[in-house]
Amino acid sequence: MDKIYLDYNASTPLAPEVIEAMKPLLEDFYGNPSALHWAGKPVKELLQKAREQVADLIGCSPREIIFTSGGSEANNLALKGFYFKNQHKGKHIITTKIEHPAIMNPCKFLERIGAKVTYLDVDQYGKVSLEEIKKSITTETILISIMHSNNETGTLQPIKEIGELAEEHGFDFHTDASQSVGKVPVNVNELKVDMLTIAGHKLYAPKGIGALYIREGIQLEPIIHGAGHEFGVRAGTENTLLAVGLGKACEIAKHFVADHSLKDLTNYFWNQLKEAFGDQVVLNGHLEDRLPNTLNVSFVGRVGQDLLDGIPQLAASTGSACHAGSVELSPVLKEMGVPVEVGMGAIRFSLGRFTTKDEIDEVVGALKGIV
Template sequence: MNNYVYLDYNASTPLAPEVIDAMKPLLTDYFGNPSALHWAGKPVKSLLDRAREQVSSLLACNPHEVIFTSGGSEANNYALKGVFYKHQTKGKHIITSKIEHPAILNPCKFLESMGANITYVGVDQYGRVSPEEIEKAITSETILISIMHSNNEVGTLQPIKEIGKIAKHYRIPFHTDASQSVGKVPINVEELGVDLLTVAGHKLYAPKGIGAIYIRNGMELEPLIHGAGHEFGKRAGTENTLLAVGLGQACELAKRNLASNQIKELRDYFWEELSNRFGSQVVLNGHPVFSLPNTINVSFVNKIGQEILDLMPAVAASTGSACHAGRIELSPVLKEMKVPEHIGMGTIRFSLGIFTTKAEIDQVLEKLQMIL
């Protein structure tokens, strides 16, 4: 595997060694139900509480505002459906963007079938929404605004603070899907002005199948899962302490690493070398400044992204287009950014992580130069 290069961290991350070490005791020694009041349950409850504190510390919120979920998709569904079911007597209008992850767009489609009225705002050439467009879309029936913190494909960071101020002014609950942002850029729920925020564990070196949703104190949502009073009555079901501990440790690790510029420096080096070697034949997608520090989405002009990756089987990365019956179809995000087809069809997203090295970047650059 020495020649393999993994540059698809936005899709999923490997487990950090510290995360594995934190979870090991729960595979052998701690098996009790965290709700049990006896000797087997109490230590597990303590581990669960510590994990909640670790997550809340990264988000700068109170531990009781963190609810563990099965992942980012559940958290997004909880935010959208929970608000709609609880507040539809006040109104049925929700505002979101056209470039959201399917874990937002598809629940919105479902809610439309339940009578919701959804406004999908567009984006500019960089994949960035306009706070002014959000404000224009608000009506007396608006019960939720949901805008992703950063785009998973092109890495563009959205003006969440500005939108948060608008939402607060109109007293409208505000949710952000921060699945791609948590652990990569500082997150402070008070500074962002959000009432709900999504966390996905496998995007920050925790296991798959674990996530969390921040729910501001006093915010009322109808639970997705009804049952006993787990998670402060907000999500029924015996907590998966094993994975929650993994997420907690990953959040603690992320908080320690936030000050490091190593990944951003590698990302900038990668783009500088691509520009030097390919000139006008390579185009950067996404915002040049307001962007995730690990994401570089580029298009090779008049090329096909998947064909490039097929010639580099040892390199794991993602494309921004798909081929259907011989026809190239751009991703919805690139379409909304109005990227021309002859550019967009050659799109590749490289996403870096804590284990990425300069030698790996150089290896990819050399392979690209040989191919192109």
């Protein structure tokens, strides 16, 4: 069995088109994009083109795109930047208990300096309830931040409905769409979001580059202070090389979000697992409302890491951590109410653009040999 990569939600390889787009910047285009001379102007043009490509994918103006060092920085800018600038309006933020640490930890930090944060429960599928959101709204609420899709289970949240709720009650809405952009159609106006996070290495662009969509009129305090780069929101000379890579990745993503072949392959994988293991295998997350590439399954009564250790050629992730003989479920599975005997056998298989049917068949065969 050759090496098989089914951990695309952790990180993606660079798309060939992205590599080609970046190559010229490794030898030329070394000027500072803020410079007004011959070396700076073409670099600024490349940066602007990249901004337009990102904006085009999510349906916004290029001026509403801020380049960051990745999804974590974008989330920190959205939460901290918004709170620092708008706390005079109120100090209450709403989020969920299954957010990525890049949301949870900034929220905990803000709590230490005076913010009030409500962490909402989710149901057995990992979905948040609109009714619970309504109940948590106060006169102090200024922001809600809920991920578009869960990185572990792939479950999609009712973002449009949450956006309508935020609009109705007069507070702003941020969504971490790191896992969604490039996998499913994302349009900021249709989703009614005010800020949206993009992570480059989740959609075949390099690591170390991301973006934050900020709807025109939203005021943020920079968390990196310096000169007036990125419309005064994020100081630091722009990394044009990586921005060009992200731009190209967003351009080609437009052709993939409408393609159902990856969803078909993921469904084929799930059907093969059910056929092979019957009641021994359980799906974690929502059967329909989830990312087209994500399959989080539990092998009941087994330990996920033990299964993966038995197939060293396979790259995938587990939903639990082993400590001195005991198994601790991931916070996401725990909040979904997954029993320990089920959750301890969780494995997240995340497929990608380069996954083949033969690879899926090989993985199912290897799992049969172990389970």
